[in-house]
Amino acid sequence: MKMNLPNQLTIIRILLIPFFVFFFYAKQIPYNGYIALGIYIVACLTDLADGKIARRYNLVTTFGKFMDPLADKILVITALILFTESGRLSAVALIIIVAREFIVSGFRLVASDKGVVIAAGMWGKVKTTVQMIMAIALLLHWDYPWFAVTEQVLVWASVALTLISLADYIWNNRGVLKE
Numbered sequence: 001m002k003m004n005l006p007n008q009l010t011i012i013r014i015l016l017i018p019f020f021v022f023f024f025y026a027k028q029i030p031y032n033g034y035i036a037l038g039i040y041i042v043a044c045l046t047d048l049a050d051g052k053i054a055r056r057y058n059l060v061t062t063f064g065k066f067m068d069p070l071a072d073k074i075l076v077i078t079a080l081i082l083f084t085e086s087g088r089l090s091a092v093a094l095i096i097i098v099a100r101e102f103i104v105s106g107f108r109l110v111a112s113d114k115g116v117v118i119a120a121g122m123w124g125k126v127k128t129t130v131q132m133i134m135a136i137a138l139l140l141h142w143d144y145p146w147f148a149v150t151e152q153v154l155v156w157a158s159v160a161l162t163l164i165s166l167a168d169y170i171w172n173n174r175g176v177l178k179e
Helices: 005-025 032-056 062-085 091-113 122-140 145-172
Strands: none
Touching (some): 005 062, 122 145
């Protein structure tokens, strides 16, 4: 089976995650944090590119509808776990964000059993974008008071958007749970 470009970009995003983790922890490598940041940004750009290409050239597939949001979740949750472990992110924020992802994945599983594929909604896309920007700020983690405030604003904006997108997702897909 030949995979189209958007789906290849999704797979590349998943394959970049172990390299991101490696460089996040590789303190003995000069500029490891910036290398991890670069890998993370490239992974985020593959998310932007795959969606635009898929829609522009009508290359939307069931695989893409399923794997693109899953790749986003794996990337973002990996980063959030690293940030929580390193003390840059509150465990409460991590739990809220991860719980939302499990709930949405559960909805998608139920929908899939009924032959329904649920694409990402607008609030989910905004949430993902803000989470990715938050992760970039937490990767930079500059030692300036104004930047610490910026990081926290982005963290709590991500949490708020996580809750808003969850409510929107449940409301828009409530029919999936009806027998």
